[in-house]
Amino acid sequence: MSEHNSTELPLEETVWTQKVSWIDKVPRSVGIAMVLGAFLFLWWFLSTSGLVPSIILPTPMETLDDLIFVTENVLRGDYIASSLWTTMRTIFFGYLLAIVIGFGLGVLVGETGFGERSVMPLLVGLDTMPKVAFAPLFVAWLGFGIASKVALATFIATFPIIVGTAAGMHSADQNARMLFQSMGASRWQTLWKMKLPTGLPQIFTGLKIGAVGVMAGAITGEFIGGGKGVGELVRLAATQLDTPRVFSLIIYLSVIGMLLYALVVWVQRWIVFWKKEQVLANP
Amino acid sequence: MHQAATAAHTSMHHSETVYELTNVGKTYGKDVVALENVSIALHKGSFSAVIGSSGCGKSTLLNIMAGLIPPSKGRVVLQDKPVLGPRDDIGMMFQQATLFPWRTTIENIVLPIEIRDGRTAAENAKSRAKELIELVGLKGFKDAYPSQLSGGMAQRASICRMLITDPAVLLLDEPFSAVDELTRDFMNMELQRICLDCNATTFLVTHSIPEAVILSDVVYIMAPRPGHVAEVVEIDLSRPRNLDMITTPRFSEIVHHIRARLDDEAGQ
Ligand SMILES: Nc1ncnc2c1ncn2[C@@H]1O[C@H](COP(=O)(O)OP(=O)(O)OP(=O)(O)O)[C@@H](O)[C@H]1O
Ligand SMILES: [Mg+2]
Numbered sequence: 196m197s198e199h200n201s202t203e204l205p206l207e208e209t210v211w212t213q214k215v216s217w218i219d220k221v222p223r224s225v226g227i228a229m230v231l232g233a234f235l236f237l238w239w240f241l242s243t244s245g246l247v248p249s250i251i252l253p254t255p256m257e258t259l260d261d262l263i264f265v266t267e268n269v270l271r272g273d274y275i276a277s278s279l280w281t282t283m284r285t286i287f288f289g290y291l292l293a294i295v296i297g298f299g300l301g302v303l304v305g306e307t308g309f310g311e312r313s314v315m316p317l318l319v320g321l322d323t324m325p326k327v328a329f330a331p332l333f334v335a336w337l338g339f340g341i342a343s344k345v346a347l348a349t350f351i352a353t354f355p356i357i358v359g360t361a362a363g364m365h366s367a368d369q370n371a372r373m374l375f376q377s378m379g380a381s382r383w384q385t386l387w388k389m390k391l392p393t394g395l396p397q398i399f400t401g402l403k404i405g406a407v408g409v410m411a412g413a414i415t416g417e418f419i420g421g422g423k424g425v426g427e428l429v430r431l432a433a434t435q436l437d438t439p440r441v442f443s444l445i446i447y448l449s450v451i452g453m454l455l456y457a458l459v460v461w462v463q464r465w466i467v468f469w470k471k472e473q474v475l476a477n478p
Numbered sequence: 479m480h481q482a483a484t485a486a487h488t489s490m491h492h493s494e495t496v497y498e499l500t501n502v503g504k505t506y507g508k509d510v511v512a513l514e515n516v517s518i519a520l521h522k523g524s525f526s527a528v529i530g531s532s533g534c535g536k537s538t539l540l541n542i543m544a545g546l547i548p549p550s551k552g553r554v555v556l557q558d559k560p561v562l563g564p565r566d567d568i569g570m571m572f573q574q575a576t577l578f579p580w581r582t583t584i585e586n587i588v589l590p591i592e593i594r595d596g597r598t599a600a601e602n603a604k605s606r607a608k609e610l611i612e613l614v615g616l617k618g619f620k621d622a623y624p625s626q627l628s629g630g631m632a633q634r635a636s637i638c639r640m641l642i643t644d645p646a647v648l649l650l651d652e653p654f655s656a657v658d659e660l661t662r663d664f665m666n667m668e669l670q671r672i673c674l675d676c677n678a679t680t681f682l683v684t685h686s687i688p689e690a691v692i693l694s695d696v697v698y699i700m701a702p703r704p705g706h707v708a709e710v711v712e713i714d715l716s717r718p719r720n721l722d723m724i725t726t727p728r729f730s731e732i733v734h735h736i737r738a739r740l741d742d743e744a745g746q
Contacts, residue, residue, distance in 0.1 A: 370576040377544050379564040380593045388593070392580050469579035469623060 253439040261439035262446060269447075275428065282424040283451065285341055285413040289348025290455070293405055297353040301360020301401070305394075306386060315361075322354045326412075330419040344416030344424065351412035352405035359401015363394020396470055399463040406459050410452045493521040496557060496679045497543065497647050503551035503704075504538050511704035512538045516552070518698065518707070520647060520679050525670070527682040527690035528698040529736065531744055535705025536683045540651050543681065544570050557646050566594055569645030571653045575632035577624035577639075584611065584620040587638040594643070603642060610638040613672060630661040637672060648673070648680040655685065663721055666693055670719060687736050691729060692719050699736060701743035708743055711736060 221229070235255055241247050242254040249257070268275040303310035304318065330347050337343040367390050375385045391398075417426020425444055432440035464471065497520040504513040512535040520526055528536055541547045542554060545564045554561045556568065577586045587607045592600035611620050614634040624632060633654060640648060653669075654662040670693055673680050684690050690697045694713050701708040713732060715723055723729050 368574075368576075370572050370574045371578075373546060373572065374570070374576050375593075376546055377564050377568065377570045378590045378593045379566060384593055388589075389578070392578065469625065 250436050250438060253442060257439045258442045258446075262443040265440070265443045265447065275425075278423055278425045278428050279447065279451075281341065281422070282413055282417065282426065282448075285344045285348060285416070285424060286409055286451070286455065288341075288345045289413055290352060290406065290409045292345065292349040293352035293356055293409060294402065296349065297356025297401065297405065298360055298398075300353075301357040301398075302364065302386070302391075304357060305361035305364025306382075306390070318354070318357060326351050327415050327419075330416055333416070334420040339421050341422065341424075343420045344413055344422065344426075347416035347420075348409045348412030351415075352409035355404035355408060356398075356401040359397050359399070359404070360394065363397035363401075364390050365394075366397055367393040395463075395467045399459065399467065402459050402463075403456065406455050407452070410448070410455070414448065493523060495519045496522050497681070498555045499543070499552065500555075501552040502539075502542060502549045502554060504535070504542060504547075505550045513542075513549075514704040514706050516705070516707055520681060522679055523677045524695045525673060525680045525682070525693055526696045526698065527684055527694040528700055529684055529687060529690045529740070530700030530705070531702055531740065532685075534700045534702035536700060537651060538705065539700075540649050540681070540683050543647075544568055544649050566590070566643050567646040569640035569643065569648045571633075571636055571640050571648070571650045573652045573656050575624075575629070575636040577627070577632055577635055579624050582621045582623055583616065583627065583635050584608070586624065586635060587611070587642055589639060590643050607638065607642060610641055611635075613641075613675065614638055614668065629657045630665055633657060633665060634668070637669070641672075641676065641678075646679065648678050650680065650682045652683055652685065662689075667719075667721065669693065674718060687733050687740075688724060688729075691715075691732050691736070692721070692724065697736065699739050699743070709739055 238252075239255050242249060242252045253261075265275055269279060270276075300310075300314065300318065304315050305311070326347075329350060330343075333343040333346040333350075337346055371389055371393065372385075375389050380388070413424070414426040414429070417424035418430050421427055425448060429441055429444050429448075432438075432444065497518070499516055499518045502513060502516045503511070505511050516539060518526075528539065530536055538547070542549045543556075543561070545561045545568065556565065561568075577583070578589070581589070584604055584607050587610065588600040588603045591603040608620060611617060614637050616631060616634050616638070619627065619631065619635075624635070627635065636653075654665045657665065666689060672678070682690070682693060691713055692715075697711045697713060698707050699709045699711065700706065711732065715726075715728065715732075
């Protein structure tokens with residue numbers, strides 16, 4: 196067939212390019228710079244045009260000034276530094292507790308019929324409650340110190356870790372179960388050598404949602420229970436209508452949040468090495 | 479089929495029975511009768527296949543033989559000991575290779591040893607695993623992760639995993655139905671070579687008549703409702719078999735016979 200045609204057609208190569216829209220070709224760094232630039236411009240425009248009073252929305256420059264002040268304070272090790280330290284300790288202990296409790300209950304719920312039938316309904320019930328409403332209770336029980344904030348942070352971060360772990364335990368397929376059964380594996384071996392490794396991607400999804408929750412819990416705890424953390428500084432600044440300070444503290448908090456998240460992603464990439472691409476695909 | 483039966487019988491008469499099922503029945507729940515009066519005897523070094531329509535109880539039979547589910551009736555005896563649960567003298571292979579992505583090929587292969595005897599034993603079994611890797615033609619891939627293996631290569635690795643415990647019987651549930659047809663023909667010939675090499679006693683579940691015939695000494699035709707053995711066909715083609723035999727008149731005669739029998743059973 197082709198021999199017949201080739202005598203009639205010109206012998207050009209039929210090389211052609213697939214169309215890719217420009218928006219899919221923008222390099223990552225340029226794209227990020229563009230979005231950030233547009234955001235800053237919009238912010239600058241809204242705050243300087245007089246459309247929004249400066250008490251509600253400070254200009255980017257005012258915020259930058261304050262951010263520099265805060266940074267100097269932090270570098271000197273002054274009171275903002277110690278507030279950050281307090282909040283970071285709350286987050287650390289809250290997350291650690293949430294991981295231990297969440298993982299333990301997740302395995303119980305995912306692995307045993309008792310957990311699934313008897314513990315899970317209770318957990319679902321607790322999870323649907325507005326957990327922030329427990330904050331005053333934690334203050335009443337544990338006082339105004341760091342413990343009541345850790346409790347709230349743990350309380351909020353634990354549920355996604357339970358759900359992630361329990362879901363992970365169910366992610367092994369029928370073939371893998373039959374294989375382990377046919378090898379005469381004990382329940383413990385099946386758990387450690389098959390179900391848990393198989394479920395690691397889901398467990399890490401739970402850990403990532405938990406990392407966001409632990410931040411929210413720690414700050415909310417500090418709003419409601421006072422103390423020495425950044426949440427208290429934010430509350431104070433807001434009551435004094437010092438919005439640039441509120442903004443720069445929020446920027447500091449989001450940096451902490453991003454670092455925590457990045458740490459989890461890094462650990463995931465290191466442990467779940469066989470699923471590299473998926474780490475980026477489901478952040 | 480008459481000459482076929484006598485020929486195969488004389489050649490196999492002196493080899494001992496490794497696996498014996500007598501009047502095995504299985505009822506799921508109260509009234510789903512999946513198997514009734516199934517009697518099967520596997521001789522040492524023989525290759526048997528079971529073929530039948532979907533839902534006639536093939537997987538149920540295999541799972542009973544593997545000790546994964548208990549029978550409701552009958553006797554199941556492997557190497558003179560009743561099968562009362564999973565055993566390490568049974569090797570199993572499924573439709574999917576089911577290699578674990580966090581283990582290298584060789585670590586996947588020694589997994590049954592690790593489960594049975596612990597890590598040190600698994601470490602010691604690696605030299606045997608290397609021999610098996612060479613036997614199935616996976617040389618150079620022992621430290622590769624499963625994501626680097628093709629479907630056929632993954633199934634080869636799972637053959638090694640099945641052989642590492644030196645099982646007395648190999649139970650295969652449609653092992654190559656997930657790979658493409660060219661690979662499948664090739665893998666079947668490889669399977670024959672490996673089984674002959676190890677003098678393995680093998681029992682295969684399949685949906686493909688040509689596959690059953692080219693590989694087996696004995697083919698069990700199963701019929702549904704309730705699942706039972708409708709006919710036992712002994713295949714008198716010479717060993718080792720090769721893919722050219724598929725075009726011989728004898729081969730097509732046997733295939734035709736089995737197909738007619740399956741159609742009969744389906745028509746009832
Ligand atoms: N766990 C179970 N509970 C109840 N009934 C079952 C169960 N497993 C299988 N059955 C029934 O037993 C019969 C035989 O099933 P089985 O899976 O053994 O068939 P099969 O021959 O392997 O089919 P296929 O070729 O589709 O794999 C079917 O009617 C099925 O519905
Ligand atoms: Mg089946």
